[in-house]
Amino acid sequence: MSCPRVLLVNPAIHDFAAYDFWLKPYGLLSVAGELRGQADFACFDYLDRLHPFLLDRSELRPDRWGRGRFYCERIDPPACLRSIPRYFRRFGLPRDFFRRFLCERGPFDHVWIESGMTYWYLGVAEVIEDVRRTWPDARIVLGGNYATLCPDHARDLGADVVVEGTDLQPLWDLLGMTPDSEQPALWESYSVLKVGVLKLTEGCPFNCTYCSVPQVYGSFKSRSRQRSLAELDLLTARGVRDIAFYDDALLFEAQTVIVPFIEELMRRGAPLNLHTPNALNARFVTSEMAELMVRAGFKTFYLGFESCSRRWQHDTGGKVYSEEFAQAVRHLLAAGAEPVNVTAYQILGHPHGDVQELEDSMRFVHHLGVRGMLADFSPIPGTVDGEACRVWADLDEPLLHNNTAFPILHLGFDEVNRLKDLQRRLNRNVGRTAPI
Ligand code: B12
Incomplete structure (x- = not known):
């Protein structure tokens, strides 16, 4: 059997505020680590502040402990948040970058998506939409905090599998693989870290x-x-x-x-x-x-x-x-x-x-x-x-x-x-x- 091609995605954040307070998609990288050597992984992290596109932006430079601002653009707030008198933004790399990445690096057999705060699901929805449009046959797996705390809501976003909580058996069943839980997270997904x-x-x-x-x-x-x-x-x-x-x-x-x-x-x-x-x-x-x-x-x-x-x-x-x-x-x-x-x-x-x-x-x-x-x-x-x-x-x-x-x-x-x-x-x- 050939190695499946798996894309790991950390979505953009739609919110009033977001700051890189040592934010990494740790759940996603940990799960991927358990299959180190068994799958051919690629990774797209919308929140990677070391992406070449951002390197010249002085406002994004890290503080002395590695924290810093995310690249962001102002967007309209969703209807239910319109009464909040603060600017709403999309934090993370532009969406076109991901669409290009999908075309250039695909096809993928599986796409695994991280979900952070429950109120960040708009970024997840964006990823699912782009993957479906470009590679309709890819199996989309959604996991993480939002998938765990709001599984019914998450199921409506259109992923093939929603992994709720810490039981990863549905994922291993889907892949027909045996994980190695002693492996560290897949940090080599980043070229600079x-x-x-x-x-x-x-x-x-x-x-x-x-x-x-x-x-x-x-x-x-x-x-x-x-x-x-x-x-x-x-x-x-x-x-x-x-x-x-x-x-x-x-x-x-x-x-x-x-x-x-x-x-x-x-x-x-x-x-x-x-x-x-x-x-x-x-x-x-x-x-x-x-x-x-x-x-x-x-x-x-x-x-x-x-x-x-x-x-x-x-x-x-x-x-x-x-x-x-x-x-x-x-x-x-x-x-x-x-x-x-x-x-x-x-x-x-x-x-x-x-x-x-x-x-x-x-x-x-x-x-x-x-x-x-x-x-x-x-x-x-x-x-x-x-x-x-x-x-x-x-x-x-x-x-x-x-x-x-x-x-x-x-x-x-x-x-x-x-x-x-x-x-x-x-x-x-x-x-x-x-x-x-
Ligand atoms: C670390 C952390 C933070 C970090 C940032 C983390 C991040 N990357 O976003 C910091 C400290 C900045 C933070 C801040 C906040 N946090 Co916080 N945080 C956490 C914590 C401890 C871990 C989150 C995480 O990264 N999980 C991923 C990994 C580490 O978890 P894991 O168990 O190993 O993952 C398993 C499964 O979920 C699954 N999995 C995970 N990802 C994936 C992906 C795929 C594809 C698959 C298949 C499976 C999978 O696999 C693992 C199997 O064991 C959780 C509590 C918790 N233990 O989950 C709260 C939590 C997410 N935070 C919470 C809260 C309340 C906040 C704050 C609002 C607190 C505050 N008032 O300031 C802020 C909000 C920040 C913001 N900008 O809006 C709440 C959730 C709120 C919500 N509505 O979603 C939680 C659940 C804690 C709680 N109080 O209940 N947080």
Whole structure:
């Protein structure tokens, strides 16, 4: 049997805002990695900021840790988002590039499409339409977050197979192949790569009422350390300097998961900048952990604080309390983390959040001498807090899960702007004054 030709596609993003916060189609690359050597892969990543077309654009240059703006064009918003007074854009390479790529590099037997946020499905629809028009016989497989959280909606977009959740058996059945789950993600899909992703664990031991992770992954599990180390080696061999962890509970069961991994990483001695954009649980940032992380090369620390209200903390699952958060910040700063690189996420627009409490949280974080970042709430259907939002938005339309739109629908445009301004002002002097 000849090797099937498989095209991997990471779609463009249609949204009010998008920023390359170490965004990689990690699910798609991981699945492809499991068939390394068994299929002939090609990849088109609409969000690849190192594409030759973008190289001369100074506004897209990365910051010191590899983050940066995406190329974008203004477009009309879809009807259901027209009331949101912000510009709507298409982030990613122009669509013509993909159409040309399809013609020049095809035909393909299979096209696998990544899906990110549920409210990004318009980019997926665009890809399906272009593939169908150019190579109608290609089998289209859709997987990822949107396919997992909104499978019925996703099935209507016209893919042949929608892979829901983490069970990939329908895909292996379609291909008649046996995967090798010890293989790292297919990072060689990129000719130039500066930023990579690792994930040491799956799932989360907490049950936060706003999060879908417990339903999707079941109980917390560690992934194979050998696989993660092979992935680390692959990334460093390809010249990657910045690596973001996509784990939901990176520090849980630390002695058997992250500590041995970090020890191996340090033994290799590669000069890496490590990042935690998906947030750490401050409860597990002990002084030893903070020191180890700083020594190993962790540069940016995002902590999920969400709110300083004890009532809110308790009612949403009790993942972290204010005194634990404050302690974690002190440990990180004492270990040598830079205050501007320690950031607390706080939820804006949560259905049971109180604006005064949010302001108190922002000031609480500020007084600890680190940055705050408002994490605009996205209501996820099937979660307790998402379901409570049906009074403000029709969640059967995934575009209304949009995290820019929802806080505005819930709190109003002026209130959202006021809170964002306050956050900006508070962040302005972080790192210049001594923490209290
Ligand atoms: C990493 C991450 C981020 C990264 C960016 C990731 C990215 N590339 O877009 C950052 C930190 C920037 C981020 C930001 C946000 N995120 Co986020 N994030 C995640 C996280 C942890 C992983 C997403 C991911 O890359 N999954 C892919 C890989 C890593 O997952 P996997 O399990 O290995 O994949 C399996 C299957 O899905 C399948 N698969 C995956 N892809 C494919 C493709 C194909 C073809 C096939 C066949 C199979 C397949 O194969 C794997 C088999 O095991 C998820 C939670 C989670 N654990 O999924 C939340 C999650 C997606 N985020 C969420 C939220 C709420 C947000 C924010 C809104 C938070 C906030 N308020 O600021 C922002 C929004 C950013 C924006 N611009 O709009 C929600 C979803 C919201 C939604 N409506 O879709 C999630 C589900 C977490 C939650 N709270 O429930 N996020």
